[in-house]
Amino acid sequence: MGYFGITKWNFSEVNDKDRLGVFIGESKKDKYLRKFGMRLYDESCINLPRRAKLSWNWSAFLGGVLWLGYRKMYIELIVLSTLVMLPNLIFSDISDTQDTIITALYWLVLGLISNSLYFAKCKREITRIKSLNLSLYDELEVLKQKGGTSVVGIFISVLTLIIDLAIYVIAHLYLI
Template identity: 30%
Template sequence: MEEQGKGFFKVYDGQELEKQELMSAYIGKNVDYYLHKWHKAAAPEKALSWNWAAFIFGAFWVGYRQMYAYLALLVGMMLAADLAYIYVLGWEPDMRITIGISLLMGVFGNALYYRHIRRKLAQLNEEGIEPEEIHRRAAADGGPNWRGILATCLLLFLYNFILGYLTSL
């Protein structure tokens, strides 16, 4: 195995280099941050590492990074937790749920994003298209996207509407 590159960008074969280039293309903005976090972990899809953006912005960070399945899951968990507070415990929802979810997002955000990217790149590879086209589509489809913020706003509006309706019954 011949070592190529140095320091953070050290890789041992062409396949690993191609994987890193595809991930870089998909990530877009802040690529160095994510690659550094994942490089430090033996299993990045399971690693616990801190992400301030995921902690502070939570669902908005998930939407911005186009992780729509995780966004739906996150909002569903928020709704379920609020309903459990109200109907099971008989309490009014408070900041404990929000703080708990923020902490979970801060700790698991990088791992979730890694899983998301690996799944998206695997889908592109399964299409049987040329490597250049995979790279082009990864760059075009990935990265941060402000439409995800809009999707988050709409989903949180729906969450508040449902919660308001169910609590008014």
């Protein structure tokens, strides 16, 4: 097996689709390329599309912000965990039913848009790393390091949830 799982190309033939595969990780590469709407073995598809097609992600739906941390999407994690908490902070008279509906919508939307968010992050990171003008070997090494998954990210997600809960409790006890 070649470097970074790239077996059918030599280093002079690596394209953005290959970079995306290195960034995602070999074990999930084919799954995510399909979810992004890319053909796996189409040699004419060497550039990344402008955006990913809308697709469902069960892991994001069931795992919520834990999935975001696992996929190293820390900015998205903070933004989305803050957005789900805002209605409870802004409107002090939200009923349990309304809170349940808001939370269910949050989970549904996350399951629906997570692949698009992940593709945007992948594309952003690939573009940023390519602009560093590293050797191709170093570029692929950085892509592999910055991409993939992170168990530490799950702990960051849990920490974010604890902070959100603390803010919620403090706001309801002392401010609202």
